[in-house]
Amino acid sequence: MKESKINLKGLTLTELENFFEEINEEKFRAKQMFNWLYHHKVDSFRKITTFTKTLKDRLNKIATIESLKLLDEQTSDNSKTIKYLFECSDGAKIESVLIPEANRLTLCISTQVGCPLDCKFCATGQMGYKRNLSTGEIIDQYLQISRVISEPITNIVYMGMGEPFLNYSNVINSMNIFSSELAFGISGKRVTVSTVGIPDKIKTFAQEPFRGKLAFSLHSVDEQIRSKIMPINKKFPFKQNIDALEYFYKSTKRKITFEYTLLKGINDQESDIKGIVKLSKRIPCKVNIIPFNSIAHTNPSGIAATLKPTSKEEFDFFVERLRSNNVTVFVRNTQGDDIEGACGQLAIKL
Numbered sequence: 503m504k505e506s507k508i509n510l511k512g513l514t515l516t517e518l519e520n521f522f523e524e525i526n527e528e529k530f531r532a533k534q535m536f537n538w539l540y541h542h543k544v545d546s547f548r549k550i551t552t553f554t555k556t557l558k559d560r561l562n563k564i565a566t567i568e569s570l571k572l573l574d575e576q577t578s579d580n581s582k583t584i585k586y587l588f589e590c591s592d593g594a595k596i597e598s599v600l601i602p603e604a605n606r607l608t609l610c611i612s613t614q615v616g617c618p619l620d621c622k623f624c625a626t627g628q629m630g631y632k633r634n635l636s637t638g639e640i641i642d643q644y645l646q647i648s649r650v651i652s653e654p655i656t657n658i659v660y661m662g663m664g665e666p667f668l669n670y671s672n673v674i675n676s677m678n679i680f681s682s683e684l685a686f687g688i689s690g691k692r693v694t695v696s697t698v699g700i701p702d703k704i705k706t707f708a709q710e711p712f713r714g715k716l717a718f719s720l721h722s723v724d725e726q727i728r729s730k731i732m733p734i735n736k737k738f739p740f741k742q743n744i745d746a747l748e749y750f751y752k753s754t755k756r757k758i759t760f761e762y763t764l765l766k767g768i769n770d771q772e773s774d775i776k777g778i779v780k781l782s783k784r785i786p787c788k789v790n791i792i793p794f795n796s797i798a799h800t801n802p803s804g805i806a807a808t809l810k811p812t813s814k815e816e817f818d819f820f821v822e823r824l825r826s827n828n829v830t831v832f833v834r835n836t837q838g839d840d841i842e843g844a845c846g847q848l849a850i851k852l
């Protein structure tokens with residue numbers, strides 16, 4: 503029987519050291535391999551000039567360097583946002599979005615094929631769920647996109663398809679690779695992970711040596727409403743998450759970003775403003791208010807089909823009321839909705 507080859511892309515330095523040790527090669531090869539994979543972005547052993555031919559032949563027999571296949575890219579007319587479609591080696595498809603801003607270039611990456619959480623306002627939730635992405639597949643979104651653009655990517659947000667904290671170890675491994683000086687050298691200040699709120703993972707993330715930023719998809723401060731639009735709230739109620747977020751702030755002194763998509767008549771009322779003000783007094787934070795981007799392209803049913811954006815006037819009023827109560831508010835403008843690449847619009851037929 504043919505044994506399956508091990509994919510070296512996605513292995514951390516320690517994992518590569520174990521690999522080279524197991525095959526009785528010198529330990530320093532691991533560091534070289536790590537550097538070739540992530541710094542030089544090689545996709546075949548042939549290109550590794552510091553390895554002997556014997557070693558390369560040997561590696562070819564037992565290992566691979568797998569890459570995502572770039573199938574398509576679409577550029578938005580109104581914002582220069584680019585959406586990339588990739589195929590994984592098992593045929594699964596995922597998307598990543600590149601967002602140019604004044605003085606940064608942010609890459610929004612996916613962590614799962616689809617998403618199991620079924621948030622009613624999110625297109626990815628409507629497409630269902632297939633599997634977690636491997637560390638290699640998470641990293642490779644960055645590698646493949648870096649190859650086809652001329653500017654360096656400055657920031658990474660884990661805000662594409664999927665729930666990063668349901669794929670915790672692969673996400674952390676990818677962060678450790680992103681931050682390693684031998685690989686990409688991207689500091690935690692430039693990396694944000696967004697979660698629907700899984701309390702024990704928020705606490706574990708607070709203890710990681712990698713000092714990334716945390717965004718929390720809030721969308722309602724009312725347990726019942728939150729459960730209605732984010733069913734995961736029934737399993738991990740908001741209250742447990744507040745405790746975890748407080749713990750996160752106390753241990754790391756990093757402010758939380760709350761993400762809040764305004765949905766007409768659902769979470770845009772006076773009581774919601776009061777709830778956010780109260781929350782912001784308890785947890786040092788900033789609040790990103792996001793206009794609801796259409797998910798009509800997924801043919802939603804049930805509650806999802808009834809959701810509407812808050813009107814421009816009420817949106818501005820909501821933001822102003824928060825600001826006048828000393829909440830730090832940012833309005834996240836819709837970018838790339840013409841290519842269905844804006845927040846919450848990523849979806850592919852599984």
Ligand code: SAH
Pocket residue numbers: 623624625660661662663664665666696697698717718719761762763792793794795796797845846847
């Ligand atoms: N599962 C994680 C990572 C995805 S982040 C999370 O939910 O946090 C995607 C961000 O876009 C989240 O803040 C999400 O709440 C927001 N979003 C989802 N659907 C949206 C929509 N239709 N319009 C605007 N923002 C949306």
